[in-house]
Amino acid sequence: MSHSVTQTGSNNDPHYDGRALAALGDVVVVVPNWRLGVLGFFSLMQSDDVPINVGLLDQAESLRWTARNVDAFGGNKSDLVVVGHGSGASALAYHLMLGQGLSDVAPILKVILMSESPMTRYPVFKRGQESVKRERWNTSVQLLCKDAEPSLLSCLRGLPVEELLRRQRAAPLELPQFFPMLSVMWPVHLWKALKIPSNVTVLLGFSDHEGPDLMDFFQRFFQLGEETNTREAVRTILELLSFSSADATAILNHYLEDAANASWADQLLSDLLAVCPVRFYAEYLRKSGNTVRGYVLHRQGADGQQLSKLPRDYAARLLLGSPLVLGTSSPEEKALSRGVIAQWASFLKTGLLIPANVSLKVGVTAIDMKSFTHPSATWTPDLRKEECEKLRPHFSAFMQ
Secondary structure (H helix, E strand, O other): OEOOOOOOOOOOOHHHOOHHHHHHHOOOOOOOOOOOHHHHHOOOOOOOOOOOOHHHHHHHHHHHHHHHHHHHHOOOHHHEEEEEEOHHHHHHHHHHHOHHHHOOOOOEEEEEEEOOOOOOOOOOOOOOOOOHHHHHOOHHHHHHHOOOOOOHHHHHHOOOHHHHHHHHHHOOOOOOOOOOOHHHHOOHHHHOOOOOOOOOEEEEEEEOOOHHHHHHHHHHHHOOOOOOOHHHHHHHHHHHOOOOHHHHHHHHHHHOOOOOOOOHHHHHHHHHHHHHHHHHHHHHHHHOOOEEEEEEEEEOOOOOOOOOOOOOOHHHHHHHOHHHHOOOOOHHHHHHHHHHHHHHHHHHHHOOOOOOOEEEEEOOEEEEEEEOOOOOOOOOOOOOHHHHHHHHHHHHHHHO
């Protein structure tokens, strides 16, 4: 299980406990740690000799460790399943493209990706590119060695780890140096080895509440207040994600057509960074001969009913059984978690959902699962289909 953080966090998070999934699903659950923040995703764009995103290499090693040792825990290294949410899903998809997920140790033939895909955009800066925006990243750490050029890397390596971590904690919340651009993240020889995944069984999906958490993240990152012009804030986000000025304007104008929609910015981020990347990647995988199954987590109350906000990783929490472990969950949440574990444990073991098309609903929350084996199969409910079609030109590079 790969969680959705690159700055702080650990497998000690009670929401990623995994005991309920292991017990009720009769599977071995491994939730590894890897280096985060400055130790895992710090990068010096000016140098081609600096390893960047070593947190991803830690993830790769955790998969190798699992393959080497899972037999001792009653598992089967020939039947590993990787599961990721958010940036964890994007990362696992990158590994999948690198020779189908570490096939030198054990083939990864079943995958669950939640709320993101490798088509999710992250900030992309080219090595050696002089950019004011680039200088914002990691500035608080680089100042420790401001007079050490050109031996900045040697200086940083000589600093106490505690000082690096102190600077990270003291700095404003930084956007992770974690980009969906493998030629940036990986050495050239790995880039040349990239493959289109084949013969993989994938369960992937999204929720109808991706946007609020994404907007909250960017508001904290940019330190935006209530008085901030939302349109200009979203434009800044789009530029950060490497959209051209013309593309950013076109995207903004589309979402601003409905002037009465107060949550247009949340919906834009949800479509652009979660829902549409997942939909397009499912399409891409299916056309490449993989077995694809999808899910949609959604809520529907009575007319006028105000629904409480769900966390973006709610599907992951249901799967890992946190409602069953934590004492604050409602009976409805516990029932839904048991249902998800029962259904998805079948996928973990066999690659099948039984039945192939099923809906679990408890109270106002439902999760619908669908097989995409037939070319005409569609998402149920078919959320944001029209919006994603309008955004398709902005994903054309991924779809080629």
